[in-house]
Amino acid sequence: MNRALPDVRLRVPTDEDAFAWHRIFADPEVMEFHGGKAAELSVYEELTARQRRHDAERGFCLWTLLDESGEVIGFTGAQPWPHEWGPKGEIEIGWRLGRAHWGKGYVTAAAHATLERVRAAGVSGVVAMVDARNERSIAVTRRLGMELVETFTTPTAQRLGHCYRREL
Numbered sequence: 001m002n003r004a005l006p007d008v009r010l011r012v013p014t015d016e017d018a019f020a021w022h023r024i025f026a027d028p029e030v031m032e033f034h035g036g037k038a039a040e041l042s043v044y045e046e047l048t049a050r051q052r053r054h055d056a057e058r059g060f061c062l063w064t065l066l067d068e069s070g071e072v073i074g075f076t077g078a079q080p081w082p083h084e085w086g087p088k089g090e091i092e093i094g095w096r097l098g099r100a101h102w103g104k105g106y107v108t109a110a111a112h113a114t115l116e117r118v119r120a121a122g123v124s125g126v127v128a129m130v131d132a133r134n135e136r137s138i139a140v141t142r143r144l145g146m147e148l149v150e151t152f153t154t155p156t157a158q159r160l161g162h163c164y165r166r167e168l
């Protein structure tokens with residue numbers, strides 16, 4: 001693809017970002033593969049606080065993603081895989097965007113920046129776990145040059161998850 005990627009900014013999530021994430025992700029389309037409905041504010045308060053700890057300990061986290069004008073549009077970044085099932089012990093990269101911001105290359109731009117930062121932090125490979133039906137997210141893994149390496153069934157929802165991997 002020859003189109004220029006948009007300019008994006010990544011920052012360690014602030015307390016206020018929990019409110020922004022809560023607001024922009026309260027959309028059934030955004031949550032289609034994350035339980036189907038809006039999550040409580042407390043979920044984002046815990047998630048943003050956990051990301052600040054990851055940043056302090058490892059130098060990377062799921063960062064708040066801002067567009068050219070400084071508006072919060074979602075998150076992209078990396079964290080240790082947070083579950084007992086799946087690719088335990090791996091660093092996962094992940095992304096979520098408010099619906100109004102899909103289709104513009106923001107996450108691809110942010111994910112490339114993530115790969116550079118995580119490589120600089122000394123990580124040698126990353127995974128992405130994606131619901132097998134989540135075509136938009138699978139397209140992101142393709143743009144990043146990731147390879148399907150394993151499939152998992154999620155323990156609660158019993159969904160098929162694809163695990164993509166890329167060396168850094």
Ligand SMILES: CC(C)(COP(=O)(O)OP(=O)(O)OC[C@H]1O[C@@H](n2cnc3c(N)ncnc32)[C@H](O)[C@@H]1OP(=O)(O)O)[C@@H](O)C(=O)NCCC(=O)NCCS
Pocket residue numbers: 001002003004005006029030031033095096097098101102103104105106107108109129130131134136137139140143
């Ligand atoms: C998954 C998700 C982040 C993908 O968002 P996205 O905007 O499609 O992803 P990208 O940033 O890679 O953008 C690609 C789109 O921008 C377009 N685009 C524009 N300029 C571009 C550029 N320079 N480079 C790449 N793509 C560009 C692409 O054509 C594509 O649009 P299309 O699918 O309509 O053809 C988004 O759908 C989302 O947040 N979903 C809900 C949460 C979720 O499922 N997260 C993933 C869990 S694993």
